[in-house]
Amino acid sequence: MSKKANQNSNALKRLIASQKKQRSLIICAALCSIINKLFDLAPPVLIGLSVDVVVRESNSWLGGLGINSVPNQIVFLAIVSFIIWSAESLFEYLYGLLWRNLAQSTQHNLRVKAYSHLQRLEQSFFENDNSGRLMSILNDDINQLERFLDQGANQILQLLVTVLIVGFAMAYISPGVAIFAFIPIPVIFIGSIRFQKKLAPKYKDVREKAGDIASRLNNNLGGMLTIKSFATEAWELERLRSDSISYQKSNRKAIKLSAAFIPLIRFAILFAFLSILIVGGLKAWNGTLAIGTYSFLVFITQRLLWPLTTLGHVLDEYQRSMASTNRVLDLIDTPIKISGGSIRLSNVKIKGKISFKNVSFSYQNRPELLKNFNLEIEPGHTIGIVGATGSGKSTIVKLILRLYSINNGNIELDGIKIDQLDLNDLRKAIALVSQEVYLFHGTIRENISYGNERATINQIKRAAELSESKEFIENLPEDYETIVGERGQRLSCGQCQRIALARAILKDAPILILDEATASVDNETEAAIQRSLARITSNRTTLVIAHRLSTVKNANKIIVLEKGSIVETGDHDSLLKQRGIYYDLWNVQAGYK
Numbered sequence: 001m002s003k004k005a006n007q008n009s010n011a012l013k014r015l016i017a018s019q020k021k022q023r024s025l026i027i028c029a030a031l032c033s034i035i036n037k038l039f040d041l042a043p044p045v046l047i048g049l050s051v052d053v054v055v056r057e058s059n060s061w062l063g064g065l066g067i068n069s070v071p072n073q074i075v076f077l078a079i080v081s082f083i084i085w086s087a088e089s090l091f092e093y094l095y096g097l098l099w100r101n102l103a104q105s106t107q108h109n110l111r112v113k114a115y116s117h118l119q120r121l122e123q124s125f126f127e128n129d130n131s132g133r134l135m136s137i138l139n140d141d142i143n144q145l146e147r148f149l150d151q152g153a154n155q156i157l158q159l160l161v162t163v164l165i166v167g168f169a170m171a172y173i174s175p176g177v178a179i180f181a182f183i184p185i186p187v188i189f190i191g192s193i194r195f196q197k198k199l200a201p202k203y204k205d206v207r208e209k210a211g212d213i214a215s216r217l218n219n220n221l222g223g224m225l226t227i228k229s230f231a232t233e234a235w236e237l238e239r240l241r242s243d244s245i246s247y248q249k250s251n252r253k254a255i256k257l258s259a260a261f262i263p264l265i266r267f268a269i270l271f272a273f274l275s276i277l278i279v280g281g282l283k284a285w286n287g288t289l290a291i292g293t294y295s296f297l298v299f300i301t302q303r304l305l306w307p308l309t310t311l312g313h314v315l316d317e318y319q320r321s322m323a324s325t326n327r328v329l330d331l332i333d334t335p336i337k338i339s340g341g342s343i344r345l346s347n348v349k350i351k352g353k354i355s356f357k358n359v360s361f362s363y364q365n366r367p368e369l370l371k372n373f374n375l376e377i378e379p380g381h382t383i384g385i386v387g388a389t390g391s392g393k394s395t396i397v398k399l400i401l402r403l404y405s406i407n408n409g410n411i412e413l414d415g416i417k418i419d420q421l422d423l424n425d426l427r428k429a430i431a432l433v434s435q436e437v438y439l440f441h442g443t444i445r446e447n448i449s450y451g452n453e454r455a456t457i458n459q460i461k462r463a464a465e466l467s468e469s470k471e472f473i474e475n476l477p478e479d480y481e482t483i484v485g486e487r488g489q490r491l492s493c494g495q496c497q498r499i500a501l502a503r504a505i506l507k508d509a510p511i512l513i514l515d516e517a518t519a520s521v522d523n524e525t526e527a528a529i530q531r532s533l534a535r536i537t538s539n540r541t542t543l544v545i546a547h548r549l550s551t552v553k554n555a556n557k558i559i560v561l562e563k564g565s566i567v568e569t570g571d572h573d574s575l576l577k578q579r580g581i582y583y584d585l586w587n588v589q590a591g592y593k
Contacts, residue, residue: 011322014329018113019106019170022544024528030157036091037158041125041165042084044303048296051079055291066169071272095154103149111142116331122338124364132215137331140210141324148321155314159307166304173293177283179300180275184268188308191264192315195257199316200404202254203323216243222232244362258316269305278299288390340423343416349511351379351414353542354400359361359409361399369395369564372409379414382542384532384552386582387561393545394435395564401427430506434547435516437496439488445480447488453505463506466532469498494522501529505536512542518551526551549586558582 011216016081025387053063053073063407067073079318096544115377163185170178220236257389276576280297283289356375377383385393399411402418411418420428439447448463449455460480464470476482488496497514501517530551536542552558553572560568560575560582568580575582 011325011329012408015106015325018329018332019109022102022105022109025098025102027104029154032098032159033275034156034161036088036095038165039084039088039091039301041162041303042088043081044299044309046077046081046084046482047299048076048293051291051295051459052293053077053150061070062145063539075301088275099154103146106149107146110145110328110332111138114138114142114328116460117334117336120336121334122405123334123398125283125334128364130219132213132218133211134331135218136207136211136214136328140214141207142325144324145321145328148317152314152321154318156318159314162304162307166300168374170300170304171296172287174280174283174297177276177280177297180279180485181272181297181304183275184272184305185308187268195315198257199254199319200323202250202257203319206247206254207323207327209243209250209408211249213240213243216240220286239297252553265308265471269308270336272305273301299563328441338402338423340426341420343421343430345413345421345425347508347510352510353377353379353412353414353512354541355410355412355415356396357398357410357412359399359411360407361395361404362407363404368407370406370562373564373566373568377541377543378556379541380539381556382537382544384555384558385543385545385561386547386549386552386558386585390563391561392564393561394515397432397515397543397545400511400513401430401432429509430511430513431507431509432513433497433501433504433515433517435492435560437488437500439484439496439499441486443478443481443483444476444499446479447484447499448506450503452506459506460502463502464499466505466536467498467502468497468529469502498529509551510540512540513539513545514543514551515545516547517544518546518548530554549582564580 016026063073067076116181118134118138166180167178167185170181216239220240227233236254276297280289280294284291284294288439352379354375356373359370359373361370361373375396379380385396387393395404399406400418402423405419407456413426440450445457445460448460457480464480466472473479474484482490484490484499488499491499497517501514504512504514507533518529526548533554542555544555546552555571557569557571558575559566560580561582568575568578568582570578576586
């Protein structure tokens with residue numbers, strides 16, 4: 001078996017293994033397809049019996065069963081035909097219902113499972129991948145699989161049943177004539193396998209090109225302001241056109257190959273049909289083959305071979321779906337590098353002492369940023385972290401949240417290594433206001449209460465008041481029910497940042513991290529937020545990362561980072577007396593230099 005065929009076989013096995021809970025539904029759907037096909041193959045038998053009745057009258061096969069008169073035989077055939085047609089229709093309805101339900105439930109299960117797994121992957125995974133490709137997998141690839149299960153699986157199953165049942169019946173009735181119907185079958189299957197081998201890499205390329213387009217669209221829609229401000233609409237349109245043409249060319253190669261399949265199969269079928277027509281006709285004329293049997297063979301040959309014309313389409317869908325299945329299951333099988341420990345946390349019992357002990361860390365394929373880094377943050381204290389861009393300020397936050405794994409050393413919370421703590425509990429204990437504010441499409445109320453669905457409107461308003469956002473919210477036409485738009489694009493940067501601060505306040509976690517939380521607010525609002533910080537930070541450990549030194553002026557301790565190392569530490573006044581880096585930064589920002 002070829003490598004590509006092995007990949008498809010493995011994809012099918014992986015898919016079935018991932019849907020163990022739906023095994024009974026799969027079996028029921030398959031049984032309904034088989035029973036429906038058995039009834040569907042009955043009409044040629046009825047035609048053969050009808051011809052036998054008309055030609056041989058009381059000596060027909062039905063006459064041998066005791067139904068002597070021709071009218072009674074015809075009435076009997078009519079009743080049987082009605083029952084068969086009704087049963088066929090019933091099981092067609094049932095298999096259609098079951099396969100479609102299976103397709104929908106499989107689509108749902110895989111999408112939820114893939115997204116659930118995606119959320120558990122470490123931050124570095126998302127830095128090395130792109131959201132457009134992931135969107136393509138979660139949407140397009142899973143939809144492709146749903147389309148195959150909706151129809152293709154049933155078609156393959158019924159095709160196999162047809163070949164087995166009809167082939168056996170023809171061989172039993174007249175092997176000398178049936179052999180001519182069997183000759184094209186190996187040709188068709190060998191041709192199908194060869195087409196399959198050639199189609200597999202082409203459809204893999206199609207899916208990759210589709211992912212490229214999704215990535216381009218996702219990036220451009222998210223960066224529309226930048227595109228407009230740099231007047232690069234024509235350039236971006238040309239880049240999208242180039243990606244779309246690549247996708248079109250890739251699809252054309254696959255279509256060109258798959259379109260040639262059915263015409264070739266038709267000629268193989270024509271050979272078999274003409275052989276049955278001529279050889280069987282001569283045998284019936286010579287009296288060595290019953291007329292009814294000959295009629296049955298002519299009609300059943302079409303039932304045997306004509307479905308094979310759909311083989312190209314079915315294989316086409318199969319190839320597409322298996323390529324998509326591999327991408328979805330590869331995502332689900334991506335190993336999780338950061339997993340939680342077994343120690344559970346309760347926010348009520350957390351004191352908030354954070355310790356970095358000889359921590360070393362480097363981003364993937366980059367020089368070591370932290371080396372033997374040590375830091376003690378006392379519970380209930382506010383610590384300011386300042387330094388130049390790239391000095392490691394935000395990295396400290398990411399390591400506390402376990403968005404990345406450290407290379408060496410330990411980070412502890414209340415004396416417990418954080419990799420021993422339940423990951424969900426650890427992150428619930430930390431409220432973060434990031435420098436890259438993200439608001440979800442929805443109302444201001446929904447964004448402030450994000451992660452705290454039980455919050456009352458009074459609690460939401462209190463958080464808004466502490467974050468100095470209450471006034472601007474209540475001046476909006478729909479106040480807390482105002483839609484912020486995707487990524488908060490209907491609000492200013494400062495307004496978005498204040499809502500993000502309100503969201504963190506409402507979380508009421510024992511540890512609060514403000515990563516450039518006042519970077520996008522005006523001086524007046526910053527001063528107002530500074531007045532609120534005393535209330536916000538009381539009884540909780542607070543890390544304030546800032547370029548604006550006025551934000552950390554009142555912290556219990558300030559550390560100055562340079563290239564991942566602490567070069568100065570102390571409170572505001574003591575650092576000014578040291579006349580070092582902090583002193584220089586303060587004078588620059590205060591306008592003394």
